[in-house]
Amino acid sequence: MSSAPQRTPSVFPVAGLPDRVDVYEVGARDGLQAEEALVPTTEKIAFVRALRASGLPMVEATSFVSPRWVPQLADAAEVMAALDDRDRHPVLVPNMRGLERACAAGARAIAVFVSATETFSRRNLAMGREAALDAAREVVGAARAEGLVVRGYVSMCFGDPWEGPVDVAAVSGVSQALVDAGCGQVSLGDTIGVGTVGHVRELIDAHARAGIGTDLLAMHFHDTYGQALANVHASLQAGVTCFDASAAGIGGCPFAGSATGNLATEDLLWMLHGLGIETGVDLDAVLAAGARMTGLLGRPAPSRVAQALG
Numbered sequence: 001m002s003s004a005p006q007r008t009p010s011v012f013p014v015a016g017l018p019d020r021v022d023v024y025e026v027g028a029r030d031g032l033q034a035e036e037a038l039v040p041t042t043e044k045i046a047f048v049r050a051l052r053a054s055g056l057p058m059v060e061a062t063s064f065v066s067p068r069w070v071p072q073l074a075d076a077a078e079v080m081a082a083l084d085d086r087d088r089h090p091v092l093v094p095n096m097r098g099l100e101r102a103c104a105a106g107a108r109a110i111a112v113f114v115s116a117t118e119t120f121s122r123r124n125l126a127m128g129r130e131a132a133l134d135a136a137r138e139v140v141g142a143a144r145a146e147g148l149v150v151r152g153y154v155s156m157c158f159g160d161p162w163e164g165p166v167d168v169a170a171v172s173g174v175s176q177a178l179v180d181a182g183c184g185q186v187s188l189g190d191t192i193g194v195g196t197v198g199h200v201r202e203l204i205d206a207h208a209r210a211g212i213g214t215d216l217l218a219m220h221f222h223d224t225y226g227q228a229l230a231n232v233h234a235s236l237q238a239g240v241t242c243f244d245a246s247a248a249g250i251g252g253c254p255f256a257g258s259a260t261g262n263l264a265t266e267d268l269l270w271m272l273h274g275l276g277i278e279t280g281v282d283l284d285a286v287l288a289a290g291a292r293m294t295g296l297l298g299r300p301a302p303s304r305v306a307q308a309l310g
């Protein structure tokens with residue numbers, strides 16, 4: 001009898017965790033923005049479609065940022081034009097110019113992004129934190145007036161490579177500003193992956209003290225220090241039910257040198273399914289989409305599940 005890797009996890013539910021979780025896929029945006037290789041537009045479209053067909057409820061499609069800053073996503077309008085159910089394909093928007101481009105391309109859901117720290121704000125958006133919040137407020141107001149679904153990202157929620165550890169109250173203050181502006185969900189980014197379990201709990205508690213419950217939160221972990229899945233588990237225990245992840249674990253952030261790829265969608269699904277938590281997502285379909293993309297990028301998938309089953 002030949003040996004074969006186990007293809008689905010054994011299921012052992014743990015009391016006190018959510019029954020269902022939404023996995024918010026960011027590979028086509030957060031993933032591809034940081035890859036050196038330029039992926040053909042047709043392949044990006046196929047990647048987004050395959051991920052959506054796998055059952056992922058939200059598949060971020062691209063960014064309407066300056067193409068000079070992120071040339072990898074300069075074909076944002078062409079990608080959007082090829083997609084259906086656009087309320088399931090949010091796009092990143094940094095300013096009013098980005099919102100105009102996104103709306104012209106037919107976007108129905110957007111995400112604004114601000115940093116919890118001053119230095120990263122200047123490096124990522126060429127403006128300070130308060131100016132970035134003002135710009136986000138303007139974009140969110142205009143997008144809501146158009147009936148768009150709006151998410152807000154906060155980056156550098158745990159640590160910043162220039163400023164060091166980040167105060168949880170500073171992060172919840174930024175989240176509060178985004179919720180007040182009209183964001184329906186705030187995604188807390190561990191952009192450089194330095195967060196640990198107790199820190200995660202403290203950050204979620206700080207949000208609760210600011211009146212932002214787990215129903216408004218998503219967690220966005222990068223796996224730089226190998227803590228992403230532990231941090232997901234701590235977030236589940238605190239009641240969070242939405243997690244960002246990237247197929248195959250591709251990506252990072254081009255403006256934060258020490259950031260590696262996002263938590264891999266496959267690894268997240270393996271853990272959630274092993275806990276008996278429903279996601280509605282077909283792991284094999286995500287594996288296939290991720291394998292095709294890493295093949296195009298010419299590198300192995302960082303995802304441990306993809307490595308085990310590849």
Ligand SMILES: CC(C)(COP(=O)([O-])OP(=O)([O-])OC[C@H]1O[C@@H](n2cnc3c(N)ncnc32)[C@H](O)[C@@H]1OP(=O)([O-])[O-])[C@@H](O)C(=O)NCCC(=O)NCCSC(=O)C[C@@](C)(O)CC(=O)[O-]
Pocket residue numbers: 030033063064065066067069070094095097098099101113124125126153154155156189190191220253254255
């Ligand atoms: C905000 C800017 C544009 C300021 O950049 P700037 O250079 O100060 O821009 P500007 O306003 O001076 O404009 C310069 C030129 O860019 C054009 N421009 C201006 N805006 C746009 C636009 N939207 N789309 C297309 N073109 C645009 C504008 O029209 C002008 O064109 P010109 O007159 O010279 O021909 C720039 O800094 C930028 O695009 N930054 C985005 C960088 C980025 O995408 N970073 C990665 C995001 S991921 C992240 O932050 C973390 C996250 C969300 O994944 C979660 C986590 O892990 O923490």
